[in-house]
Amino acid sequence: MKKTNQNDTIIAPLTPSVGGSVSLLRISGPKAVSFAEKVFSKKNISQREGGRFFFGNLQDEQGKLIDEVVLLFFKAPNSYTGEDIIEINSHANPFVVDTIFQLFLRLGCRPAEPGEFSKRAFLNGKMDLVQAEAVADLIAAKSQTGVQNSLFHLKGKLSEKIIKIKEKIIQITSFLELDLDFSEEEIDIISAQKASALIDETEQEIAQLLTTYEHGKIITRGIDVLITGRPNVGKSSLMNALLGENRVIVSDTPGTTRDIIHEQTLIQNTQVRFLDSAGIHLTDNSIEAEGIGRAREFFVKADIILLVLDISEEIQREDENLIKLLSGSYKEKTILTVNKTDKTETKQLEKRIKNKLSNTVFVSAKTQENIDLLKEQIIRLASGTQPEKADEILITNQRQFNYLSLTKKALQKAKQSLEQGVGFEFVSLDMRAATNYLSEITGEITTDDLLNNLFSNFCIGK
Numbered sequence: 427m428k429k430t431n432q433n434d435t436i437i438a439p440l441t442p443s444v445g446g447s448v449s450l451l452r453i454s455g456p457k458a459v460s461f462a463e464k465v466f467s468k469k470n471i472s473q474r475e476g477g478r479f480f481f482g483n484l485q486d487e488q489g490k491l492i493d494e495v496v497l498l499f500f501k502a503p504n505s506y507t508g509e510d511i512i513e514i515n516s517h518a519n520p521f522v523v524d525t526i527f528q529l530f531l532r533l534g535c536r537p538a539e540p541g542e543f544s545k546r547a548f549l550n551g552k553m554d555l556v557q558a559e560a561v562a563d564l565i566a567a568k569s570q571t572g573v574q575n576s577l578f579h580l581k582g583k584l585s586e587k588i589i590k591i592k593e594k595i596i597q598i599t600s601f602l603e604l605d606l607d608f609s610e611e612e613i614d615i616i617s618a619q620k621a622s623a624l625i626d627e628t629e630q631e632i633a634q635l636l637t638t639y640e641h642g643k644i645i646t647r648g649i650d651v652l653i654t655g656r657p658n659v660g661k662s663s664l665m666n667a668l669l670g671e672n673r674v675i676v677s678d679t680p681g682t683t684r685d686i687i688h689e690q691t692l693i694q695n696t697q698v699r700f701l702d703s704a705g706i707h708l709t710d711n712s713i714e715a716e717g718i719g720r721a722r723e724f725f726v727k728a729d730i731i732l733l734v735l736d737i738s739e740e741i742q743r744e745d746e747n748l749i750k751l752l753s754g755s756y757k758e759k760t761i762l763t764v765n766k767t768d769k770t771e772t773k774q775l776e777k778r779i780k781n782k783l784s785n786t787v788f789v790s791a792k793t794q795e796n797i798d799l800l801k802e803q804i805i806r807l808a809s810g811t812q813p814e815k816a817d818e819i820l821i822t823n824q825r826q827f828n829y830l831s832l833t834k835k836a837l838q839k840a841k842q843s844l845e846q847g848v849g850f851e852f853v854s855l856d857m858r859a860a861t862n863y864l865s866e867i868t869g870e871i872t873t874d875d876l877l878n879n880l881f882s883n884f885c886i887g888k
């Protein structure tokens with residue numbers, strides 16, 4: 427996001443440009459009302475109370491009728507952005523919407539940058555950063571639980587939790603600093619042991635929040651599942667079986683799938699996106715070769731990898747190489763999916779395969795055997811630790827996760843110092859660092875770069 431002037435009056439559509447029957451445009455800033463009064467048939471809006479709606483005609487500068495509209499007025503500071511806001515509900519015809527948009531640009535509005543309404547809301551103290559992120563999460567949530575969790579964040583529940591933890595840390599720090607002040611008089615305010623125990627308590631609270639990230643991530647963003655394996659093992663057939671429809675072409679000619687094909691579905695109320703890829707030839711020489719560079723990119727990005735084997739054939743060198751590759755850094759997220767169980771007596775092979783990877787499922791894409799079990803495994807593996815209570819607050823993004831991890835590290839360092847008998851003045855520095863990291867989560871401490879980066883990922887009109 428460019429550095430933008432906060433005094434500009436900005437405009438953006440809140441609804442998609444095509445489809446629907448009503449369209450909504452939002453205008454926010456000091457001149458929103460005066461611009462509207464110039465072209466709306468009802469005047470003196472500024473003298474009315476905020477939170478009202480008005481029905482009337484919208485006309486251009488020459489008095490030509492553009493549309494019959496409903497106009498909403500929110501008076502500063504009681505609006506989303508904290509500024510005067512006018513919202514125009516017009517008919518959803520794209521010509522009408524564009525004519526209104528152009529009219530307001532001529533009157534002096536500037537098109538809003540992505541996320542600019544929310545950025546103004548943050549800068550005007552209407553919400554903190556966690557709440558602003560919750561707005562974007564709520565719109566994009568990929569499950570009902572994701573919606574619920576975003577609402578918790580929006581209502582400030584995560585922020586409250588973080589502020590409470592921060593207050594505890596500040597209190598311990600003030601004990602430590604007070605103790606330093608009184609050290610001459612040999613009055614003990616707090617012992618190192620007591621301080622260490624209190625820090626440990628807060629560290630546990632942060633550790634608990636950190637464990638919610640995996641689950642928080644998937645309910646907000648969904649799960650990406652990559653289906654991989656050598657040619658002809660039944661990757662595309664498996665994708666169809668998991669989707670419950672014949673989406674991908676299947677044939678007995680190896681090399682049928684060429685490009686990555688993705689399709690999504692809901693499993694246990696969670697959005698799952700399957701990616702079917704071309705079969706990988708992984709010969710001994712090619713493990714490090716350029717050829718699998720692209721595949722590796724997908725290995726990194728995927729939340730779960732299904733490595734498909736064909737049990738009706740002997741395990742081949744290519745299978746072995748893929749198993750070797752994936753049992754390295756991708757082990758935790760790989761499920762060895764042994765396919766075509768309908769074709770052979772599997773007992774012998776089962777034994778050989780059993781210990782190759784800890785997560786193994788035997789399936790038949792053809793008869794659908796164990797496909798439901800595979801779905802369960804996918805969700806279980808991606809979810810990490812499940813929340814204990816349904817209404818538990820989950821953290822949902824990398825930024826929150828990183829700052830909480832930094833806070834935890836700073837507390838651990840403080841605790842270590844106390845155990846080693848380091849002076850309270852040094853311990854207090856780590857405690858203050860911990861407080862600052864928490865302030866960055868809610869946005870009490872922030873930089874222009876961070877704000878620009880965060881809000882530019884929002885959609886236009888939010």
Ligand SMILES: Nc1nc2c(ncn2[C@@H]2O[C@H](COP(=O)(O)OP(=O)(O)OP(=O)(O)O)[C@@H](O)[C@H]2O)c(=O)[nH]1
Pocket residue numbers: 656657658659660661662663664675676677678679680681682683684703704705765766767768769789790791792793
């Ligand atoms: N009997 C049996 N045949 C299967 C099963 N799954 C796939 N096949 C057959 O195996 C052959 C290959 O299936 P595909 O799904 O095209 O395999 P693929 O791994 O996507 O192949 P490429 O795209 O060429 O890499 C087809 O003839 C399928 O009908 C299964 O569970 N049982």
Ligand SMILES: [Mg+2]
Pocket residue numbers: 661662663675676682683703
């Ligand atoms: Mg295929």
